[in-house]
Amino acid sequence: MNNIIVLPLIIPIMTAVILVFLRRDVVLQRIIALTTMIFVIGISILLLQFIQTDGILKIDFSGWLPPFGILFVADSFSILMVTTSSIVASICLIYAFSTIGNRHEDMFFYPLVLFLVAGVNGSFLTGDIFNLFVCFEVMLLASYVLIALGGEKIQLRESLKYVLINVVTSWIFLIALAFLYGTLKTLNMAHIAQRVAEVGQDPLITTVAILFLIVFSIKAGLLLFFWLPGSYTVPPTAVQALFAALLTKVGVYALIRTFTLMFPLNQEVTHTLIGIMAGLTIIAGCMGALSGKDVYTISTYNVIIGVGFILIGLAVNTEAGISGAIYYLIHDMVAKALLFLIIGTMVFLTGETVVKRMSGLIQYYPLFGWMYFIVLLALIGVPPFSGFVGKILIGQGTIEAGSFVLLAIGFASSIIVLYSLLRIFLASFFGETTVSEEDKKPIPKSAMLSFILLTLSIIYIGVGAESLSPYVQDAARTLMNPSIYIDAILGEGL
Amino acid sequence: MKVNDVILRTIVKGVVLIILTLGVYLFFSGHNAPGGGFIGGLVLGSAIVLLYITYDIETIQRKMPFDFKKVAALGVLLTTGTAIGSLYFNVPFLSQTDGYFQIPILGEKHLTTVTIFEAGVALTVIGTLVTIILSISEDD
Numbered sequence: 001m002n003n004i005i006v007l008p009l010i011i012p013i014m015t016a017v018i019l020v021f022l023r024r025d026v027v028l029q030r031i032i033a034l035t036t037m038i039f040v041i042g043i044s045i046l047l048l049q050f051i052q053t054d055g056i057l058k059i060d061f062s063g064w065l066p067p068f069g070i071l072f073v074a075d076s077f078s079i080l081m082v083t084t085s086s087i088v089a090s091i092c093l094i095y096a097f098s099t100i101g102n103r104h105e106d107m108f109f110y111p112l113v114l115f116l117v118a119g120v121n122g123s124f125l126t127g128d129i130f131n132l133f134v135c136f137e138v139m140l141l142a143s144y145v146l147i148a149l150g151g152e153k154i155q156l157r158e159s160l161k162y163v164l165i166n167v168v169t170s171w172i173f174l175i176a177l178a179f180l181y182g183t184l185k186t187l188n189m190a191h192i193a194q195r196v197a198e199v200g201q202d203p204l205i206t207t208v209a210i211l212f213l214i215v216f217s218i219k220a221g222l223l224l225f226f227w228l229p230g231s232y233t234v235p236p237t238a239v240q241a242l243f244a245a246l247l248t249k250v251g252v253y254a255l256i257r258t259f260t261l262m263f264p265l266n267q268e269v270t271h272t273l274i275g276i277m278a279g280l281t282i283i284a285g286c287m288g289a290l291s292g293k294d295v296y297t298i299s300t301y302n303v304i305i306g307v308g309f310i311l312i313g314l315a316v317n318t319e320a321g322i323s324g325a326i327y328y329l330i331h332d333m334v335a336k337a338l339l340f341l342i343i344g345t346m347v348f349l350t351g352e353t354v355v356k357r358m359s360g361l362i363q364y365y366p367l368f369g370w371m372y373f374i375v376l377l378a379l380i381g382v383p384p385f386s387g388f389v390g391k392i393l394i395g396q397g398t399i400e401a402g403s404f405v406l407l408a409i410g411f412a413s414s415i416i417v418l419y420s421l422l423r424i425f426l427a428s429f430f431g432e433t434t435v436s437e438e439d440k441k442p443i444p445k446s447a448m449l450s451f452i453l454l455t456l457s458i459i460y461i462g463v464g465a466e467s468l469s470p471y472v473q474d475a476a477r478t479l480m481n482p483s484i485y486i487d488a489i490l491g492e493g494l
Numbered sequence: 495m496k497v498n499d500v501i502l503r504t505i506v507k508g509v510v511l512i513i514l515t516l517g518v519y520l521f522f523s524g525h526n527a528p529g530g531g532f533i534g535g536l537v538l539g540s541a542i543v544l545l546y547i548t549y550d551i552e553t554i555q556r557k558m559p560f561d562f563k564k565v566a567a568l569g570v571l572l573t574t575g576t577a578i579g580s581l582y583f584n585v586p587f588l589s590q591t592d593g594y595f596q597i598p599i600l601g602e603k604h605l606t607t608v609t610i611f612e613a614g615v616a617l618t619v620i621g622t623l624v625t626i627i628l629s630i631s632e633d634d
Contacts, residue, residue: 003586006578006587010577013570014571014574014575014578017567017574018571020563020564020567021567059587061586061588062588062589062590072587
């Protein structure tokens with residue numbers, strides 16, 4: 001019995017509900033929320049080990065065999081994502097302890113974060129595409145509240161846009177599901193893959209696949225990212241970091257899963273389209289990052305560049321490209337969380353968002369400044385930090401597939417990332433300090449702890465890439481050979 | 495201005511009783527016939543909302559001093575509790591069981607754990623419904 005697979009979903013939900021009863025006891029809420037997250041991390045690391053020995057694990061809810069019941073599937077890719085997202089979420093929680101403020105904590109902040117984590121983990125684990133929709137909704141509902149919580153005027157404006165766009169996207173998602181069910185008569189992901197392989201990917205199924213591409217592109221911020229820069233800048237720093245690290249990545253995960261498992265047969269159309277979209281995303285993201293004058297704009301456009309870069313790996317669809325995409329996905333979650341936490345702290349320390357108005361931060365906060373430098377190096381892909389392996393492997397994938405345009409765009413974007421982030425480093429960290437010795441605010445201890453933990457993770461992903469590689473290789477192998485996944489799910493059923 | 499709504503108040507007293515009975519009936523008829531926790535919860539919740547509309551919020555809150563957010567939370571806890579309870583018996587997540595029991599006076603009855611699950615759903619629906627209506631009505 002593999003009941004352990006549901007724990008990353010159900011434990012956060014149950015603790016979130018318990019926390020509702022402990023509304024006034026903020027300290028207890030903090031302790032319980034963090035303990036839960038650490039427990040989930042432990043479970044997912046344990047699962048990762050199980051998968052290496054036993055292969056893909058699945059649990060059929062209340063014993064209904066696939067393709068009739070709903071099931072959760074744990075393969076290396078999904079569990080790597082669950083582990084990374086849980087680690088990042090718990091570090092963001094640590095940051096939130098000292099910065100989020102009592103007003104948020106009193107208004108169910110911790111339960112909402114746990115619901116968000118539950119939705120994210122559920123999206124990674126589910127093996128049923130309608131259940132994926134449900135988990136998306138759990139995650140989105142929590143994010144709606146988190147983005148609006150605080151009730152400032154700008155938050156109201158941006159959250160209204162965010163909710164509207166996501167409701168419309170979910171509606172398209174439902175329509176795509178209806179078309180899919182109408183053509184293939186199944187919603188189980190492995191079963192869909194099997195039927196598509198049997199009947200071939202005719203134009204109708206390809207159209208449905210493109211509908212899914214549109215839906216997940218909006219969620220991931222691939223080309224259709226018009227909503228992203230606005231809505232990611234308004235919530236408090238800890239929530240921004242959570243969003244930047246987790247939400248778009250769930251969309252990326254769904255894209256990779258959909259187009260390697262379910263619709264892999266008509267690559268001239270779908271994967272070419274993904275490639276074009278990824279290239280355009282990177283170019284547009286670079287323009288945004290270059291033109292940005294304030295730190296928030298620059299960092300949100302960096303999220304978009306990251307998404308485009310990961311999906312180059314999917315577009316070329318070689319084993320090297322996919323494992324590069326997985327490495328880069330893991331790296332991007334950690335690095336973007338750290339980037340947003342640092343940016344948010346810079347704004348907190350100086351009270352300014354425009355790059356030019358900040359100066360000399362490194363004089364008072366040397367460790368803080370050098371950690372920003374490390375995340376900068378990691379995002380460009382300088383060894384030994386986390387971005388390096390992913391960039392190399394995606395580059396290798398593009399060369400294997402002969403997509404030299406994507407290769408050029410992808411690596412040229414590194415230079416733009418370097419320029420945009422280095423500009424912040426030179427202008428805001430170096431130079432004369434504008435704040436006097438007495439006026440400087442201290443960085444809260446728990447915030448510093450979260451920076452250090454994330455920096456250590458970045459160094460670990462870079463230096464310890466060797467220790468991660470068996471898991472990533474297994475994940476890439478499963479993604480490239482959908483039959484492994486299909487056999488694990490339907491082997492005994494049909 | 496004091497509204498003269500004697501007729502409304504008198505009728506609502508009777509109607510609420512009928513709605514509540516219907517809600518409980520729908521709740522118990524579920525899982526073999528149309529009905530169940532969601533619909534039962536909606537009907538029960540609408541009875542409570544009707545009370546809030548007819549009488550004022552303070553009066554009803556004196557008689558029913560629940561925080562409906564916590565009612566919803568309790569419901570979710572009950573539902574997830576029965577779902578995760580299957581882990582203890584080492585059967586797949588969300589498994590349900592049932593059986594026939596000899597109960598004094600009532601005779602042989604069919605009891606299921608789905609009923610507990612559905613009770614959680616019903617409480618969640620009631621809690622959410624009333625919370626939404628109250629939140630809207632609080633804005634002036």
